[in-house]
Amino acid sequence: MEGNFLYEAHCRIDGEEAFAAYTAAGEWRETELEIPLDEIPAPVRAAFDRTRPRGVLKEAARVEISTGETRYGLEYVLEGAFLEAYYAPDGQGIFPVGAPTVIVPAPDSTKLPFAISGEKRLSDEDLANKREGGYITGAPDISADPINGLGYGGEGSVYFNGKRSDPFFEYTPCRAKLDVVLFNTTRSQR
Numbered sequence: 585m586e587g588n589f590l591y592e593a594h595c596r597i598d599g600e601e602a603f604a605a606y607t608a609a610g611e612w613r614e615t616e617l618e619i620p621l622d623e624i625p626a627p628v629r630a631a632f633d634r635t636r637p638r639g640v641l642k643e644a645a646r647v648e649i650s651t652g653e654t655r656y657g658l659e660y661v662l663e664g665a666f667l668e669a670y671y672a673p674d675g676q677g678i679f680p681v682g683a684p685t686v687i688v689p690a691p692d693s694t695k696l697p698f699a700i701s702g703e704k705r706l707s708d709e710d711l712a713n714k715r716e717g718g719y720i721t722g723a724p725d726i727s728a729d730p731i732n733g734l735g736y737g738g739e740g741s742v743y744f745n746g747k748r749s750d751p752f753f754e755y756t757p758c759r760a761k762l763d764v765v766l767f768n769t770t771r772s773q774r
Contacts, residue, residue: 632671656670705755
């Protein structure tokens with residue numbers, strides 16, 4: 585074949601997934617070796633976090649190129665699509681320029697133990713406003729009527745949202761909710 589086509593040979597190197605890319609003439613172009621996410625160089629990770637703050641990293645690879653250069657390929661999920669971006673070791677984005685390259689649409693069950701339709705995902709605005717962890721809301725409750733007398737108390741809720749890394753964070757308004765109502769009247773109605 586002519587043109588810019590490359591052929592990939594998949595293998596394992598030191599137990600890690602890898603692939604090598606060759607031209608139709610058999611010339612080696614690059615080898616990509618999967619690396620753990622915690623081995624991404626700090627400048628590369630910082631550049632990714634700065635340029636794609638909502639991206640969720642899935643895989644990382646060190647890419648050795650026939651020119652002697654090294655780059656890092658990061659695969660991530662953003663808004664329901666699997667994407668990838670490449671960085672030089674100093675964190676400079678080198679490919680793709682401008683926008684990430686779409687690999688394949690992410691399945692509806694991304695990170696989930698079972699399938700959930702993408703329509704059930706919270707809106708981007710709701711996700712941006714959703715807090716990690718837990719928080720408390722509450723309101724006073726005051727009333728009066730001729731049968732029960734003066735009523736006083738309060739209502740509150742404790743919300744538990746979990747962490748953004750939780751597979752259900754993007755699909756549920758909260759992970760758990762505890763409602764508390766305390767109310768009493770001058771005629772002991774509770």
